Amino acid sequence: MTTYAALLRGINVGGSKKVPMADLRALMEGLGHTSVRTYLQSGQAVFTSGHGDEESLAAGLTQAIGQRFGFDVDVIVRDHAYLKAVADDCPFPAAELEAKQLHATYFSAPVEAERFAEVDRTAFLPEEFRLGDRVLYLYAPDGLGRSKLAEYLARPRLTKGLIATTRNWNTVVKLADLTGPTPA
Template structure:
């Protein structure tokens, strides 16, 4: 079977002392699941691994969530994205990523394609110069003053937009690094 590289994006770990997941233990959990070449990036829940199982990214995510819960005793929502999709997300970015600081551009990865109707309550011109665009299972956010000051990021995180979806955001520096780490 062909070896495919994936990125696992864990949501809400190692923030404010909650849901502590040491990266060495996360790599071991991935290896115990039979994955190869497990690496982590930063302490915020980014892992890369190779798999020959042929399972879908969704199946890999559910398997990882169950293994994390069994190992650490708490649930952590996970998204698993194959390297080809990560490269496509980077290539399709509607904003000039090369000209921006990584903290100005974010990708919110979604477990399912968000319907346009989810964004009906957002008055996009009212948030300028901040902007967003919806891509393939991703919401791109340009926040020139950073995510922490972004009013548009707050609006995009409201239940009307994300309810029922597993979502997690990464700044563009992290997206670029994950693209690099998942190259064949």
């Protein structure tokens, strides 16, 4: 059995696409997943599964959510090793920053640097971003809500063909912890 996190994009934000966490847990258990737990109300679930890969698990959740709730939700599924690597490989000094200043945008597929070559990085300073393995790390000193760089990076032409969903650093670290081995 492998432990995964499911990252649901755009639910329970601004009153739209409401997905009660208890209903999400029940739906996931109905799909045969075990040890299902949700984290916060903004679309994270941790579960174990012995069948499928990340892509097929995400597709199954996407389909089941659409059938149950009547709207489409993009889902990315990642295992503990990946989530821990994202936290460990952060190119910014995470321990020295407030969680609201650092974010990770998870992508559904690998992203080539050329996709972001047009971004005039100096125009957004002191905000910065770096690419990793299916992730974009964003340093936004004034927070995501005030970030001009985050707004620019979210433009459809930069994310075309991808599912992209962003989490603050507290959530990045927590998901790595929740999917990790249970202490003895």
